[in-house]
Amino acid sequence: MPNPIEFLFDFSSPYSFLASEQIEPLAARHGRTVVFQPILLGAVFKASGSAPLTEQYGPKAGYSVHDFERSARFAGVRYRHPSKFPIGAVTASRAVLWLRQHRPDQASPFVRAVFRAFFQDDRDISDASVVAEIAQSLGIDGPALIEGTQEAAIKDALRKAVEDAIASGVFGAPTIIVDGEMFWGNDRLPQIERWLASGPF
Amino acid sequence: MPNPIEFLFDFSSPYSFLASEQIEPLAARHGRTVVFQPILLGAVFKASGSAPLTEQYGPKAGYSVHDFERSARFAGVRYRHPSKFPIGAVTASRAVLWLRQHRPDQASPFVRAVFRAFFQDDRDISDASVVAEIAQSLGIDGPALIEGTQEAAIKDALRKAVEDAIASGVFGAPTIIVDGEMFWGNDRLPQIERWLASGPF
Numbered sequence: 001m002p003n004p005i006e007f008l009f010d011f012s013s014p015y016s017f018l019a020s021e022q023i024e025p026l027a028a029r030h031g032r033t034v035v036f037q038p039i040l041l042g043a044v045f046k047a048s049g050s051a052p053l054t055e056q057y058g059p060k061a062g063y064s065v066h067d068f069e070r071s072a073r074f075a076g077v078r079y080r081h082p083s084k085f086p087i088g089a090v091t092a093s094r095a096v097l098w099l100r101q102h103r104p105d106q107a108s109p110f111v112r113a114v115f116r117a118f119f120q121d122d123r124d125i126s127d128a129s130v131v132a133e134i135a136q137s138l139g140i141d142g143p144a145l146i147e148g149t150q151e152a153a154i155k156d157a158l159r160k161a162v163e164d165a166i167a168s169g170v171f172g173a174p175t176i177i178v179d180g181e182m183f184w185g186n187d188r189l190p191q192i193e194r195w196l197a198s199g200p201f
Numbered sequence: 202m203p204n205p206i207e208f209l210f211d212f213s214s215p216y217s218f219l220a221s222e223q224i225e226p227l228a229a230r231h232g233r234t235v236v237f238q239p240i241l242l243g244a245v246f247k248a249s250g251s252a253p254l255t256e257q258y259g260p261k262a263g264y265s266v267h268d269f270e271r272s273a274r275f276a277g278v279r280y281r282h283p284s285k286f287p288i289g290a291v292t293a294s295r296a297v298l299w300l301r302q303h304r305p306d307q308a309s310p311f312v313r314a315v316f317r318a319f320f321q322d323d324r325d326i327s328d329a330s331v332v333a334e335i336a337q338s339l340g341i342d343g344p345a346l347i348e349g350t351q352e353a354a355i356k357d358a359l360r361k362a363v364e365d366a367i368a369s370g371v372f373g374a375p376t377i378i379v380d381g382e383m384f385w386g387n388d389r390l391p392q393i394e395r396w397l398a399s400g401p402f
Contacts, residue, residue, distance in 0.1 A: 048258040057249040059370035063385060073402050074392050169260035184264060187388035191275050201274050 004033045005192075006177040008165055009111075010041040011089035012052075014068040014079075015186040016174040017119045020111060021077045022189055023176065030196035036111045038093035038158065039165045041086075041173055048171045052086045071186065078120050087118075087126040090158070091149050095131055097157045098148035099140070109138055205234045206393075207378040209366055210312075211242040212290035213253075215269040215280075216387040217375040218320045221312060222278045223390055224377065231397035237312040239294035239359065240366045242287075242374055249372045253287045272387065279321050288319075288327040291359070292350050296332055298358045299349035300341070307341055314339055 005027050009016035020036070027034050045051055053064040065081055072079030092114050099107040113134050117123040123130050128149075132142030148154060165175070169182070176183045176192060181200065183192055194201060206228050210217035221237070228235050246252055254265040266282055273280030293315050300308040314335050318324040324331050329350075333343030349355060366376070370383070377384045377393060382401065384393055395402060 048261060050258065057251065057372055060249060060372040063370065063372070063383065067385070070392065070402070074395065169264065171258055171261040171264070182264065184268070185388075187386075190391075191271065194275065201271070 002032055003179055004035045006037055007034050008037045008039050008170060008173060008175040008177070010039055010173045011092050011114055011118060011125060012086040013041060013173045014081075014119065015071070017115045018068075018071055018075055018077055018079075019174045019176070019186040019189060020115050022075060022186075024108065026189060026193055027196070029193075032196065034108065036096060036108060037161060037165075038089070038096045039170065039173060039175075040088075040090065040093065040158070040162050042088060043162045044166055044171060044173075047166045050171070054085060080120055080122055082118055082122050084124055084126075087124065089114075089125055091128045091146070092125050092131045094149035094154050094158050095135065095145050097161070098145060098151070098154050102148065103140060106138060106140055110135065110140065113138055203233055204380055205236045207238055208235050209238045209240050209371060209374060209376040209378070211240055211374045212293050212315055212319060212326060213287040214242060214374045215282075215320065216272070218316045219269075219272055219276055219278055219280075220375045220377070220387040220390060221316050223276060223387075225309065227390060227394055228397070230394075233397065235309065237297060237309060238362060238366075239290070239297045240371065240374060240376075241289075241291065241294065241359070241363050243289060244363045245367055245372060245374075248367045251372070255286060276387075281321055281323055283319055283323050285325055285327075288325065290315075290326055292329045292347070293326050293332050295350035295355050295359050296336065296346050298362070299346060299352070299355050303349065304341060307339060310339055311336065311341065
């Protein structure tokens with residue numbers, strides 16, 4: 001079995017959302033699966049001394065929102081820039097890790113549903129009750145999931161994932177790792193496709 | 202006549218180099234020409250509070266050099282990361298403006314030749330004698346060109362171009378403007394191609 005593609009993302013990252021909508025079909029075209037690994041850009045940016053695009057230099061922040069929207073149209077993905085942005089997605093991120101242990105078949109659908117709730121339907125995914133509702137709509141026990149996000153082992157797992165990402169040189173999201181090769185950004189999907197199709201270049 | 206595509210670049214920007222190798226054929230496919238407009242990222246970064254990629258957070262700096270090289274291979278462009286990097290390219294940038302006035306047919310070939318000297322042949326294009334040599338190899342009078350870069354009007358023109366770029370919201374390079382629509386980065390060439398082929402999206 002070839003290695004799964006590791007997809008490191010933050011639920012508050014627009015380019016992570018755009019890539020998340022494309023990475024699974026892309027992977028499938030080349031016989032690969034995707035592991036969605038949440039990280040927390042807040043901690044990453046603290047290590048790197050960076051900040052969310054929308055909190056950077058004014059003209060760059062303004063261009064970024066325009067580019068999120070234009071890049072979504074280019075990719076054929078519906079996008080509505082969230083009215084509350086950026087947000088912290090600790091609960092939803094822990095929920096992904098809990099699902100990977102307890103309902104592994106639901107982890108990817110949950111990631112997609114949370115992303116869409118935030119970047120298409122302007123729902124406040126930093127709110128645990130919203131996360132529970134999204135889970136429930138997928139046939140997951142919402143209250144059990146939220147309870148799971150409070151388990152020490154799950155909290156530790158997310159903390160460790162973020163630390164490991166920083167230690168291995170991750171500085172932004174999405175970071176997509178294919179057989180050890182790291183690609184940063186939604187813009188790198190065409191390079192990833194070539195890498196999967198014909199090997200390292 | 203449709204508007205020319207404005208290509209704002211810094212000679213010390215790897216992604217500007219990669220885009221410069223692709224933008225003219227891309228433009229020609231859609232009946233457009235390209236105006237190469239040098240800017241100085243040093244001044245832009247001073248306004249924006251940013252820095253060259255290779256001087257940012259260590260892991261990001263390291264990834265960037267890897268990405269310059271991989272993106273060049275992806276685009277089929279020969280690339281050798283310069284041993285002296287980044288450099289200030291004031292003389293070469295002024296030379297482009299002088300050529301646009303005095304030898305307009307030579308401005309584009311000169312831009313391409315300077316970029317290749319730096320990013321393929323590891324020449325120090327911050328050195329005026331290197332700039333003169335490159336010009337000479339294109340049949341341009343090298344000493345006259347270097348003299349031209351000292352004209353007050355040429356100095357003013359570059360200064361004004363940089364100020365205008367900053368005032369209009371430019372924060373990096375390449376910045377490519379198509380009929381007033383701004384695209385930042387070599388990564389946006391596919392979006393530009395669609396824009397030219399089928400209009401705004």
